Amino acid sequence: MNTTALIAEDEPLLAAALQAELAHAWPALKVLDTVGDGASAVKQALALQPDVLFLDIRMPGQSGLDAAAELAEQWPLDVPFPALVFVTAYEQYAVAAFEAQAADYLLKPVMPERLARTVLRLQERLAQRLPAPQQLDHTLEQLRQLLAPTAPPSSDPAPLSVIQASVGNSIRMVPLSEVLVFEAADKYLRVLTAGHEYLIRTALRELLPRLDAAEFWQIHRGTVVRASAIDSVNRDEAGKLSLRLRQRPESLPVSRLYAQRFRAM
Numbered sequence: 001m002n003t004t005a006l007i008a009e010d011e012p013l014l015a016a017a018l019q020a021e022l023a024h025a026w027p028a029l030k031v032l033d034t035v036g037d038g039a040s041a042v043k044q045a046l047a048l049q050p051d052v053l054f055l056d057i058r059m060p061g062q063s064g065l066d067a068a069a070e071l072a073e074q075w076p077l078d079v080p081f082p083a084l085v086f087v088t089a090y091e092q093y094a095v096a097a098f099e100a101q102a103a104d105y106l107l108k109p110v111m112p113e114r115l116a117r118t119v120l121r122l123q124e125r126l127a128q129r130l131p132a133p134q135q136l137d138h139t140l141e142q143l144r145q146l147l148a149p150t151a152p153p154s155s156d157p158a159p160l161s162v163i164q165a166s167v168g169n170s171i172r173m174v175p176l177s178e179v180l181v182f183e184a185a186d187k188y189l190r191v192l193t194a195g196h197e198y199l200i201r202t203a204l205r206e207l208l209p210r211l212d213a214a215e216f217w218q219i220h221r222g223t224v225v226r227a228s229a230i231d232s233v234n235r236d237e238a239g240k241l242s243l244r245l246r247q248r249p250e251s252l253p254v255s256r257l258y259a260q261r262f263r264a265m
Helices: 012-025 038-048 064-074 092-100 112-127 132-147 204-210 256-262
Strands: 004-008 030-035 052-056 083-088 104-107 162-167 170-175 181-185 188-192 197-200 216-220 223-226 230-235 241-245 251-254
Touching: 004 012, 004 038, 012 030, 012 112, 030 038, 038 052, 038 064, 052 064, 064 083, 064 132, 064 256, 083 112, 092 104, 092 132, 104 112, 132 256, 162 197, 181 204, 204 223, 216 251, 216 256, 223 241, 223 251, 251 256
Parallel strands: 004 030, 004 052, 052 083, 083 104
Antiparallel strands: 162 170, 181 188, 181 223, 188 197, 216 223, 230 241, 241 251
């Protein structure tokens, strides 16, 4: 039975070049499809269930890392998760992160020698593949580390103490001590306190390095909550987790990526 792959690359010429190089380096590999954006990568990976997924880091709408995280959230628990190979054009910091997590990556333009080494690693990994649930757990841990907020090396962001939120023609100074939830919403970030909601334009990824990780827990790619405000964590019949806060009415979903915080459940 042939090993199968899906290529997610937004530049058609580069996608064709990678497919051609793979044909030489791994003749038994069958490329099932090529797609040009992260959402299509998730959709086709779920439909085709390839053994290997080549993900371009920079794609329209959704990065390769974000697509991998979404795919892991939706992946069937009884099916082995694809081996991931991230493809990047430069991003020295990203490459260092991949190496630290032993994640497979390729630099553009893809060189035959480098691809041959990646193919050997993939073949060894697939031959020693863990049972599906354990493999998914391993992938989730790897993705958590790759997606962990990190400030640029040249900066040392000061801890956050106040959120400046525009309200009409004024700016409301919201003490961080009052904030219960940060939640991404389109181009904005919702800031929820016990009795109010504010919108700010700061991206969550920019805010995270300035928050105390012991005080604010990430429970979803777009949601961070104050740990001390959590009242209960519930599991539904499908095994999905959600939590409720003491001072807010919402039920907030917990993604697989961050469910390890509540493993005791």
